[in-house]
Amino acid sequence: MKDYGSEAQCEEALVAARWSHGFECPHCSHKLAYEFRRRELRYWQCKACRHQVSLRAGTMMENSKLPLTTWYLAIYLMTQSKTNIAALAMMRQLGITWKAAWLMKHKLMEAMRQREENQPLQGSVRVDDAYLGGERTGGKAGRGSENKVAEEPCGRDCRI
Incomplete structure (x- = not known):
């Protein structure tokens, strides 16, 4: 501020x-x-x-009627959130309509995508554990489920 x-x-x-x-x-x-x-x-x-x-x-921001202060605050909210921020949360934080918040969020995400497009990940890339597979009825849900298969590490230095 x-x-x-x-x-x-x-x-x-x-x-x-x-x-x-x-x-x-x-x-x-x-x-x-x-x-x-x-x-x-x-x-x-x-x-x-x-x-x-x-x-x-x-x-x-070309055709937007929202003030630049709102745009800059939205940029701050988007970049400071470790997990994705919902348009509904942006709507509440910025005091704008859901439609405006949704459009603003998607414009910001597209700008970030374009910015990073020419900079692919390099070197050793480590990812937290991931579970693959769809839902099945019965059994335990979540991490310890027999219905999910943990992704195996590639056994060497994985490169993208």
Whole structure:
């Protein structure tokens, strides 16, 4: 909240992340632009080709009416949860509708997937025990079930 507690702080963080080396027109790659506001939103107009771009254009927040503070808090909630956070929990935490929380969650998961897509796991990868098999009636449920088969270690240094 100290770093991203206000809309202005979130805007500055997004500008720094998006154009870390200064503005660059997505249309012609020109470096100079006029900055202006329209209905509370920041825009840049390229001095060369006059192409206009908003701060959110081309991001997962492009057509969202939710404030950036809500988006940044959702990013925090998604990244700090060891287990997946439910859209219902996000709805309660952020004070938004379930539909908005569900869409936001899936946009964030897709962005994380795209970010990690080109970085496959390497080296020795260790996974906690896993039980394979479907449900059968009767017998003990869970870890000690006779109906489940523990996955055997591969016996050598497993690589993906």
